[in-house]
Amino acid sequence: MPVQKTMSNNVIVIQDSDFETEVLSAEQPVLAYFWATWCGPCKLVAPSVEAVAQTYGDRLKVVKLEVDKSLNAAKTCKVEGVPALRFFKNQQMIESHEGAITKQQLMDWVEQKLEKTENS
Numbered sequence: 001m002p003v004q005k006t007m008s009n010n011v012i013v014i015q016d017s018d019f020e021t022e023v024l025s026a027e028q029p030v031l032a033y034f035w036a037t038w039c040g041p042c043k044l045v046a047p048s049v050e051a052v053a054q055t056y057g058d059r060l061k062v063v064k065l066e067v068d069k070s071l072n073a074a075k076t077c078k079v080e081g082v083p084a085l086r087f088f089k090n091q092q093m094i095e096s097h098e099g100a101i102t103k104q105q106l107m108d109w110v111e112q113k114l115e116k117t118e119n120s
Contacts, residue, residue, distance in 0.1 A: 010053030012063045019073040024091050033064040034084040041100040045083040048103040052110050089117045
């Protein structure tokens with residue numbers, strides 16, 4: 001399946017088949033957002049993820065995976081609940097967050113991870 005872009009063109013929608021290429025082999029840091037159609041809190045977090053992609057798109061790749069269609073990636077990332085966020089740098093998951101998060105909390109979290117990876 002080819003990689004698809006969401007309406008905003010900032011968040012890349014991927015599945016298991018794209019995970020290696022889009023996340024693990026990425027040259028820049030990656031924020032992976034795991035969600036589900038049946039998840040109420042995911043609907044609240046999604047606009048914040050889009051805002052992160054728009055704000056940090058020059059420093060960060062943002063991908064989103066529907067857990068029910070990406071079981072292998074969810075297992076690899078040890079996703080136990082959604083919404084779930086995983087931050088990758090140099091082919092490794094370096095940070096994770098599960099549960100609802102406000103836009104400001106997410107922005108702060110991403111900024112902190114980017115500063116940490118850019119200064120290391």
